[in-house]
Amino acid sequence: MSDLNEIGERDGWRCWLCDAPVDPEASVNSDRGPSVDGFAAAKGKKGAVMVERLAHRDCNTKKGKIAPVVAWSADLLVVDPSPIVATVDRLSRKGGREVIARCPSESDAQEASDWLLDRLSRFVPGMALSTSIEPGGGQYMLVLRAG
């Protein structure tokens, strides 16, 4: 187990599950206190690589019972958004691309794209992901691509 402070510094004292700040001074026994979560990432030929990430204690505890959920921001105008964690997981295993959401306008899609890439830079640092926006059916599709 790496040092909590080291992981906290690296992750900017932000919880990788809920994306809210973690107080480095909070007790590790309090619900909103810092904890380290082991996360299987970068599944490659050699199997899963465990990455340690900073999380709130209660976010980490909840994750043990239910699959981790990364919520789409309520500020975005997205239609039919896909679950972020499941989509990223599939892309990390199989590569390729998936339509992750549909937006009513191109500027909504751009906003969703900016938000998503920023969020994913903290959720799966080191994983190469890019987005593109493709018009279709009177909407704009936000496509997430591995690599």
Ligand SMILES: [Zn+2]
């Ligand atoms: Zn949290």
